[in-house]
Amino acid sequence: MKENISEFIKTKDFLVCVDSDGCAMDTMDVKHQKCFGPKAIEVWGIETITDRFMEIWNDVNLYSRTRGINRFKGLVLTFELAAKEGLEIPSLASVKEWTETTNELSNPSLEREIAKTNDEQLMKALEWSHAVNQAITELSDDDEPFPGVKEGLARIEADADVAIVSSANSGAVRDEWTRHQLTPHVQVMLGQEAGTKTHCIGELKKFGYDNKRILMVGDAPGDLEAAEKNNVYYYPILVGKEGFSWERLANEALGKLLDGTFNDKYQKQLIEEFHSNLK
Template identity: 40%
Template sequence: DPGSVLSNDGLRRAIQEAESEEARRELEHVLEWSERVNWAIKEIVKGIPPFPFVRESLEALSDKADVVVVSQTPLEALEREWAEHGIDRYVSLICGQEMGTKSQHIAATSRHYEKDHVLMIGDAPGDLRAARDNEVLFYPVIPGEEEASWEFFYREALGRFLEGEYTRDYEHKLIERFERALPARPPWEDTGGETR
């Protein structure tokens, strides 16, 4: 939703409509930060290939499913990164932050499918929440274990999903492992806000 206060356009509108000078300054600070992050992604994030088994997984899925990228990264960066590595050919649609939240992306693209025929693959609690918001299946990519997660997806979970055997019980076991792997506290809390 480009009108969302979480988008840069939404932030600009919120700045214009701010009821106090303090609120306006805070929102300007958030917009500046967001624009700097987007710039960094555009200028710095280049030449980083997908994890092993991502390409193979996308290729296997693309013949049998509609593959949609759901992200809060700017669309321009997503399109550039996916094209840079030739994996854009395996997807039907790429949805960036300008097109709404992850939950909104899933809702818009999955309404023509049964809930157990939609699988969100993600590496963050927000990805799991987006799947839950839409009552669709979730496959967790475990942070720090991305290569193993993608290999497991390619060798086992992908087949289960395509065969209709990716059950809620199976999913639950994977999510339990995902949740155990997440830190109890984010790293920035442990360092008092300092980066290491």
């Protein structure tokens, strides 16, 4: 499995891009509930509002239409919502400005901005992000693929190139997919450091795939948005119905992609189902 798009080699006429956390790997809930949210509480010293903060955090990152939002954008939004409720919480104005102006929402990009500005808010955000990554490495017993993922990837790989397109930290994605022996079914892994999902799909398109032969598989609105911006198809992994979703992908949606019947009507049906499944 390659980890740089410059090393990617197109071998088939079809391309299936797959998100990781909450889509292929059953890691999203545990990462947010044990790592992302708690480390924010710890780094910013807001233990007095722990319960309500975690409720807001989980709603933003797991259970609403902002599910799957980039970690830094999710951080800013959670702090903003907490402040609107009147909770005592620090300002993240500098972090918000950076998320709205950077072209790469990653630790290396944040480090470059800190080198230019020496901004304390940005330093805190980086400290938090590093703490989250460290905490995730200690979750090795808590991650596993959703039912049907390994079998589904094997079916897909027979007829399509497979790319991991994730906003998660590349190191964590690599470790999880390797540990569960999913990497043999994947040609390239594009994590957070490779750029946004929209950017990564756009770069993969340059290898010469027809738009109607590209499918983005994901569980969050950001995955749908990345597909729509690139004018390619989207297949949802439904929260709480992941096993069913992977079975249908392998036994129905993949066949439709291959024979050309994955059309606008079918796409509309899938997207409506996806939206109705999120509050």
